[in-house]
Amino acid sequence: MKLSTVSLLAALAASLWIPASGAEAPVWPHAKAITWIVGFPPGGTMDTQARMVAQLLSRKTGQPVVVQNKVGASGALALRATASAPADGYTVMTVTGPGIEAQDVPRFGNGLKPVALLSKGPMVLVASMANAPPADLQALLKEMRRRPEAWSYASSGLGTPQHLAGELLNKLAGTAMLHVPYKGGSQAVGDVVGGQVPLGMLGVMPLLPYIRAGKVRVYAVTSAARLPGVLPDVPTMQEAGVPGYDISQWYALAVPEGVPLDCVAQLNRWLNDIMVSEEMKEPLRAIGSLPGAGSPAAVASFVRAEDEKWRAFARRAGIQATN
Missing domain, CATH: 3.40.190.10 (Periplasmic binding protein-like II)
Known part of the structure; x- marks a missing residue:
């Protein structure tokens, strides 16, 4: 074989070879379990809902979704663990609100990125x-x-x-x-x-x-409306004689702040579909909650407004977080 032919073949082989360090990562999610972190013990509303949704998300992604309870400091340990996890889309967590955390605890826009509003209820x-x-x-x-x-x-x-x-x-x-x-x-x-x-x-x-x-x-x-499906005879605080009383708890899915936007958008689409699915209708009714909805940007706007409202209330009421 002539030298020029050998050189040509060598150049062609070099052009086709891609080193492992430069190889493209597998399309997310691929061949790896997703960890869903819950900051409170098993048996509560947050944990119960996370386990129900995790099963349906596993069906959507084709990968296992494993719920992990990381309990302590009113959820702060879980928030810190999620914010410090790799920003690869394989760690998610339930964030509850409204809430008051210490300034060094991660929150949306400070270590965490909102994905979807899961549910809301009194x-x-x-x-x-x-x-x-x-x-x-x-x-x-x-x-x-x-x-x-x-x-x-x-x-x-x-x-x-x-x-x-x-x-x-x-x-x-x-x-x-x-x-x-x-x-x-x-x-x-x-x-x-x-x-x-x-x-x-x-x-x-x-x-x-x-x-x-x-x-x-x-x-x-505590909400402005009753729960007709679960507690139809129980009045609201306002009906029972406390004017202006209205507060609901909500659950949102969060990921580490650096997770790519396309991954966040796909998770959002999946979760919006899951929360209004037939499989979730009765479980949500049973825990007195309504399904959430909206884009990641809409969820971020909702959470921002909630944080501003309840932090102002906490300041007036002298409530301080110690976590």
């Missing part, structure tokens, strides 16, 4: 029947004003939606309930049902079995 104010509680909200408020030192309420943690909901009631109703934070709503339920803590401001889902069994009295839902 909380409920309840008391254990073991303590012979007042018959309705107005009777309860009267007792709380008469003996403020006797009343406290359990929540899922400092700076959580339940904490804010309790302090909103204090402000609008002129009460002074003491806040008793737990490491998650599912952990608080037992002490509320047993009467160790007089009141609970908690999510609907973990309380439903006790509501149906008559072990707790439900005074009101």
Whole structure:
């Protein structure tokens, strides 16, 4: 073979060879499990919803979606873990709101990027029947004003939606309930049902079995509208005599801030489809929630408005995050 021919073949081979370091990454998602981080213990509304949606997301992606509970500091450990994860689309987490975090805790625009609004729903104010509680909200408020030192309420943690909901009631109703934070709503339920803590401001889902069994009295839902599918006879706070009261908790999916926009857009499309699917209709109704919707930009705008509103309230009410 002539030298010129050998040189030509060598040049052709070199042009076709691509070093491993320069090879294109497999199309996302590919041959790797997605980790879905939840910052609160198993059994609560956030965890239950994440596990339901993870199964359907696994079907969409063709990859396993593994829920991992990273509990501590009212969700701050999970937020930090997600923000520090590789920005490759294989780590996602549920962020709940409205909430108040310390300045060094990652949030949207500060280490995290919003993907989709999963759901939104009210909380409920309840008391254990073991303590012979007042018959309705107005009777309860009267007792709380008469003996403020006797009343406290359990929540899922400092700076959580339940904490804010309790302090909103204090402000609008002129009460002074003491806040008793737990490491998650599912952990608080037992002490509320047993009467160790007089009141609970908690999510609907973990309380439903006790509501149906008559072990707790439900005074009101926190949203501006009732829950016709789950608690049709329970009034809103406004209907029960607290004008201007309206707060709902919401759940959004987040990823590390550097995740590519095309990956975020695809996740958003999948999750919007999942949340309005037939498979999610009854589970959402059962936990007293409505499906979310909207583009990543719309979710970012919603969260920004919520953060501004409730941070201003927290400043006025003297609520400080310690996580």
